Amino acid sequence: MGYHTNLYLLVFLPAVLLLYQLTPRKFRPYTLLAASYAYFFVMSRMLFLVLAGLTAATHWFGLWIFSTDAAGREALAGADKTQKKELKKQFQDKKRHVLQLGILLILAVLFYAQYLTWTVGNLNSLFSVLGTSITIPAIKTFFPIGISFYSMEAIGYLADVYWDRIPVERNLAKLALFLAFFPQLMEGPIARYTDTADQLWKGNPLRLTNISEGFCRILWGLFKKMIVADRLAKVVDMIFDNYRSFHGYLIIFSAIAYTVQLYMEFSGSIDIVIGSARMFDVRLPENFNQPFAAESSGEFWRRWHMSLGTWFKNYLFYPVTVSKPVKNWSKTARKKYGKYASMVGTSAMALLPVWLATGIWHGPRWTYLFYGFYYFVILLAEVAISPPWQEFAKAHGINTDARWYHLLLRFKTWIVIFIGELFFRAETMTKALHMFASIFRGFHPDHTLAEIFLNPDNISLQAADYMAVVAGVIVVAVVGHYREKGVPVMEKIQTARTPVRWAVYYALIMAILYFGAYGAGFMPVDLIYAGF
C-alpha cells in the first residue's frame, strides 16, 4: 500500500482522516498512532514489533540519559570544589556511554536488518579469495519497512536529549507517534523531534484549508510520479537489465533518464507525504529545493534529500568537526602547513565519514558505498579548488557573475550528478564500471534514439509515452523555475479565487487520470526510497 496507490489515497487516508476527526481531541494523537501501526502492519506484518521495541528502547535510553544528567547535577550541587571537576567528568562520561549504548543498540538492529546478510556474503567471499575453507552460515534476517528512516530519527532524538537541546520526552506515546507517523514511515523526510512531535500531539481538528493544501500537494506529487517517473522506469529498467547491449550516448541517456526518474519519483512521493501530513495540520520539513538549479555538488546536496543532509550535518559532520582529535589536528596543521591545508584537511576528516555513511545508508551495496565516496571526492575537490579558482578567475578577469558562467557551473554539476546516479542505479560495481566505460566506446551513430527506443521489440514504451515524459518534465521545470525565482507557487494556488484553484486541481486530476502510467501496459512501480 504505497503512498501513490489507490488503496492508500482512496481508502486508507480518507478513513484515517474521518476517524481522526470523529475522535475527541485529546485522543486524536492515539488515533494517529494506531493508524500508523496499522499501516506498518499492512506493510510489514509482525515486524511492527521491531518498531515498537526500538521506540521503547529509545524512550528508555532517553530517560536514562536524563536521569544520569539529573543525578550528576545533584551530585555536583552537594560536592565541594575539589571534587567538582572529577565528578563532572564522571557523569559526563557516564551520560556519553549511555548515549553510545543507545545508539549502538539502534545501529545493531539496523545492521541486523539491513547489512548482516551482505556483510556475511562479503566475508565469505573474502575467506574464499584467501583460500580458507571458513564459511559463515547464512543467518535469517528481517526487513521492516522504513527502518533506515526511523532509526535515524531515534538516534537524533537521543543525541538532542544528550546535548540538552530538547527536554526528555516522558510520554512514550508521543515519542512513538513521532517515530511511527505513517506518512513518514517509508520515505521520510527525516525529522528532528522539535520539527514534528508537538504538532503531531496537538490533535488539531481538520480544516478545509489544510485539506485543500494537502490535496494540492498530493496531486502535484502524483503528477510527477505517475506521468514521468513510472514511465521512465520502464526504459531505465530495460537498459540497466540489458546493459551489455547498449553503448555510447544510450548509456548517457540512461543515466539522465534515471536521474529524472529518481527525482520525479522521490520528490513526488515526498509531496504526497507532506500533503498527507498537512491534512492533519502537521508541517513536515521539505526535502527538495529545485536541486537541478545547483551550481556545485555541495549546493546540490543542500537542495536534494535535504533532511538526510541536515541529519548528517547535525549528528555527524559537526560532532566530528568539533571533536578533540580533529580540532587538535586543525590547530597543528594551521601552524605547520597554513590555513588552506588545515581547512582542506579538516574538511576531509569531517566529510569522509559523512559521505561513507550517506552511501551505505542507502543500503548494503558496493555501488552505494562508491556513490558516497564519489561525492566525498567531488565535495572535497570543490572545497580544495574553490579558493585558488576564485583567485585565478579574479586575476584573469573571468566574470563569475555572468549568466554563461552560471549556466556552465550548472551544466558541470549536472554531469557530476548523472555520473553519480549511473553508479547509484547499477546493482553491482562490475555493471556500473562496464556501463561507464561503455560511454566512451561503441558509439553507433547510424542508430538514432528513436530507432532503438521506439522499436516495439525492445521496449513497450511508445512515442506518445516519451511525449508525456517531455511534457511532464517541462511543466515541472517551469514550476521549479518560478519557485527558484522566489514565486511561492503552491501558496499562490491556495490563495487564488476558488474557480482558479479548482481549475488547477481539475487539470492535475485529469492529467494524472488520463496521462498517468497505470493500468494496462504498465506494471505498478514500487517506491524506490521505500527500499532503503
Next chain:
Amino acid sequence: MKNTIKSIGRVALFLVILVVLLQITNKVFDPGYWFPSGWIQDRTARFAQLSLEEEGTLDVLNVGDSESLSAIIPMELWHDQGITSFNCGCDGMRLPECYTTLRTAFQKQKPKVVLLETGLLYRLDFDQDYQSLVAENIYYYFYGLRYHNMWKSFANQKGVRAYFKGYVVNNCIGVYEGPEDYMIETKEADQVTTRNKRFFKAIMNLCEREGVEVVLYSVPAPVNYNTYKHNGIQMLADEYGLKYIDFNMNWKEIGIDWSKDSQDRGDHLNRDGGIKLSTWLGNWLMDEFDLPDHRSDPELAEQWDYLYDYCEYTSDVLKGTNTGNVTEEMREKLTVDGDFRQPGYDR
C-alpha cells in the same frame, strides 16, 4: 457548525463537478464513440471489443489470464459447432477484474456458459488484489479511465492488433522438454486461499443471479499446473457443484504434442494446440449444454465466417515463424486499409 456545513458543501460541490467531468470523458473515451475502437491496443482491448459486441449474440464467455486467451479459439468453436464465444480475459487477470469483466459483459450478453480458467484462483498478491478491487469498482462507473491510454494511439507506430473474438494468432513453437508425467499421483491438495475463495464466491453469486453456468478448466501447462492444484480446484468445484475439466489430465486424449503445440516451453498453447483443445471442448460443450448452432443464422454467419477465414489467412501468412518477427512480405499481406493488422502476442 455553520462553517462545517459550508466546508462539507464545498467538498460535495467539488466532487460533483469532478464526477461530471469524468462522465464527459467517459463518453470521449467510449470505445468506438469518438476514437476508433482499434485504438485500444493493450490489455483492455478485449474488454473494449466485448462491449461493442452485438447484444445477446454470445453463448459462451471464456475468462481468465493469458492461459485462457491462447487455449480456446472462438473461431474454431464457431466453425466446428456454430458456438458463438468470446475470449474476454486479459494478461495477468486478477479475480476482481474477472468479476468486473463478467458484470460488464452481462449488461449486453446473456451467455449460457462461462468458462473460467483456474490460473486466477492461485494468483496471490494482497496489495495487487485490493488495488485491483478498488480500481475495478472505479472503472465500472468511470469506464473512460479503463481506456485512458487510448490517446497514445495518436502516435502509435505498432499498428492495429488483429483480434478474433478476443483471440490473437500465435504460431510460435517453444518445445516443452520436461517430463510428460508431470501430474503425479497424490491426494494432497494446494487449497485455494480464503481471500481468493471470497472473490470467487462473488463471481459465483453474480453468475447465479444471471442464470449462467460456470465451468472451471485448467489449460494444459506443465510449468504452471500440478496434481496439488488439481486437487485444490476439484475441492472448490465440488463445493459449488461445478463441472471441472483439467486438460493437464487428458492432454494426450486431445492430441497435444509438446514438441509442436506450445508457444513457450509448456506455458501457453500456440494455435495448433489451441485448435486441438477447442475441437475437443466444442464437442464437449455441445454434449453437456443445449447450445444453439448459429451457423444457419445469416447475419451472424456473415461476420463470423469472415473472421474465421481471416484468422486462417493470418495464420497461414505467419505459419512456421515466430510471430514476433514479422517480415515485410508478411506485413504487406496483413495490411488492411492502410492499417497493419499486427498478429501480435500477448506478453
